[in-house]
Amino acid sequence: MTRKHRATLSDVASKAGVSPVTVSRAIRHPEMVSKKLRERIDNAVRSLGYIPNHLASALASHRTNIVGVIVPSLTNGVFDDYLAAIQDVFSLANIQVLVTNVRYSAEKEEKAINTLLGYHPEAMILVGVDQTDNSRQMLTNAGIPVVQTLDLTDNPIDLNIGLSHDDAGYAAVEYLRSLGHESIAHLTARGDPRSQQRHAGYQRAMDTFGLSSEGLVALTPRISTVQLGRRLFAEVLDRQPGVEAVFCCNDDLALGALFECQQRGIRVPEDLAIVGFNDLEFCAASVPPLTSVGTERIQMGKWAAQNVLEIIRGSGQRPDKCQVNTGFTIHERGSSMPAHKTVHGTRGTKARVVS
Amino acid sequence: MTRKHRATLSDVASKAGVSPVTVSRAIRHPEMVSKKLRERIDNAVRSLGYIPNHLASALASHRTNIVGVIVPSLTNGVFDDYLAAIQDVFSLANIQVLVTNVRYSAEKEEKAINTLLGYHPEAMILVGVDQTDNSRQMLTNAGIPVVQTLDLTDNPIDLNIGLSHDDAGYAAVEYLRSLGHESIAHLTARGDPRSQQRHAGYQRAMDTFGLSSEGLVALTPRISTVQLGRRLFAEVLDRQPGVEAVFCCNDDLALGALFECQQRGIRVPEDLAIVGFNDLEFCAASVPPLTSVGTERIQMGKWAAQNVLEIIRGSGQRPDKCQVNTGFTIHERGSSMPAHKTVHGTRGTKARVVS
DNA sequence: AGTGCAATTGACAGCGCTTTCATTTGAAAC
DNA sequence: GTTTCAAATGAAAGCGCTGTCAATTGCACT
Structure with missing residues (x-):
């Protein structure tokens, strides 16, 4: 039953025996219309299947919603x-x-x-x-x-509301450094400006701590995926077998890095620490659970x-x-926790908040 | 510089010294306007930062785009x-x-x-x-x-374009059955009608093959997550330690099941086969890679x-x-491949197409 | 210069609705 | 039965644009 013409305000008005304005009011400001008319109009609306034309409404009222x-x-x-x-x-x-x-x-x-x-x-x-x-x-x-x-x-x-991704990148490295790691790798997908900021923060931290990032950074212009995480980390591992930790610009890459470790028999966190970014849902579920920098x-x-x-x-x-800094939180989990801190079978999270 | 009023077609017309219709045409049907006027109009448009009001345009033209x-x-x-x-x-x-x-x-x-x-x-x-x-x-x-x-x-x-999720669920079980599994579990998130169909297909297959699903199904009313996959499969494992395979209504649950296995030291696929649904990107990247029923x-x-x-x-x-069945494809990977089929270090996919 | 025709341009109405302002209604108050 | 005033309803204009049709222009050809 394809109608030639969808019902309009006037159609409803005729059907209810009132003027179009009244129908408009019955819909937008019901309190301005008497109960009697309101009911008659409601019936007409229902029987015609009337749906207000939002374009016309917005044009006339200067409210587009x-x-x-x-x-x-x-x-x-x-x-x-x-x-x-x-x-x-x-x-x-x-x-x-x-x-x-x-x-x-x-x-x-x-x-x-x-x-x-x-x-x-x-x-x-x-x-x-x-x-x-x-x-x-x-x-x-x-x-x-x-x-x-x-x-x-x-x-x-x-x-403006957000956080400093440069600071977050810096903090991730600082955290790994605090665990005693020095050979800290970084996987990143450029293309996302915020990932680039995290990369800059990583680099700034490495420089500040006097650590070399030579051969430890792998990047891709593509959208990041778990698969890509594996590939990028494989590159780093092949280049620098002694790498002790890796900070990934997001959790997909981090999960990929974890899988690559599983494939190669590299123990996490004993042989290598992994830190992701965003704290997506799966971080708490993997084995070991992934440490990740969470944002609000x-x-x-x-x-x-x-x-x-x-x-x-x-x-x-x-x-x-007009500007709010929501900061970030490092959710410390098994993928980076030193052995003596890890409680077997528990996926607890220790959070470090920075804002 | 908040303007009181955004520029309209008439504003552009005045500025260019032409009538509003001509401006409309210069924008919608440039070929109907002489080059000279078109340039003058383009300039006016640019200098006023004119952006056509889509609402008015749609109302008048009966084309909303x-x-x-x-x-x-x-x-x-x-x-x-x-x-x-x-x-x-x-x-x-x-x-x-x-x-x-x-x-x-x-x-x-x-x-x-x-x-x-x-x-x-x-x-x-x-x-x-x-x-x-x-x-x-x-x-x-x-x-x-x-x-x-x-x-x-x-x-x-x-x-209508789609696939039969009932058939897909049936096929997943049939596939696992063909590998010799009998105790086949199912994890599902009801709430998604298509997951329910897959569940129905699972049940139909189990019945058809004369297999009991007693205690082998775990479901949740919540949106599925990896975490939930772990929990649901943990339930099943606790109830039926002898389970040989699990078909999950989606890949998140399947990944969770895989993690739960890793946690418990259950070898996949040697001790247990896992099949997911949707064939999301990460399926090919996990260790072992996840077999999954892919859709188009x-x-x-x-x-x-x-x-x-x-x-x-x-x-x-x-x-x-007016109706198309796109079918589905079982992407067979390491999480279900019998040992003799598995090629070490390879994440190859063997596809079985059903439409 | 005059005719014919296509290519341009413009005038006008109207899309379906809301706003504003005018009118009507009804009920209370005199 | 008037008057008074608020409440309820309606008439008209117009939001910014496009479709239709009419008017104008330019130009080739007699």
């Missing part, structure tokens, strides 16, 4: 939680989130921003701080709240959404703090 | 690839995909359908075939192409998008086949 969100990836377990947190906040406020996945491409991001702005979103939430000049310009011109998340910058477009991705998404909501629906005032 | 997509989850590595495939097809046609994540809730799905239809999408792509009556009604009334994916039904709303998720997303595109932009004709 849309917020644009741009993420660099979805294959990476990180952004699911983050996105879900954002959606949870907005769905309660009847705001539709328009998500675009730009696959770590600044160019695609620019295009996505342009497209999204065409929908007149009431705010934009972005990942990272590396937008192109053009992107920044468009966002500024749009005159809406903009939140840059998951990273920090000295020069935010508007609001859910908290960041939530904060971004809540602040946007407050600005566009609330008092309209900017929040007290 | 929106396709609604509803997924039950994003945390599950399955839907990333699927979504990406859909987006890839549509982005080339300048169609914006409106994604909603309904977290395996039919109620949320119904609400999402209602909301999305308010945007007048030109088509809808859904996961699964278990929509509520109300949802089906709304979709039918909308008079747009609807694709149900990743599962099959005798009574599709419109187009990318292909399904692509087919759905391409057919929609053909219908709404092309000849308008329905495709030849």
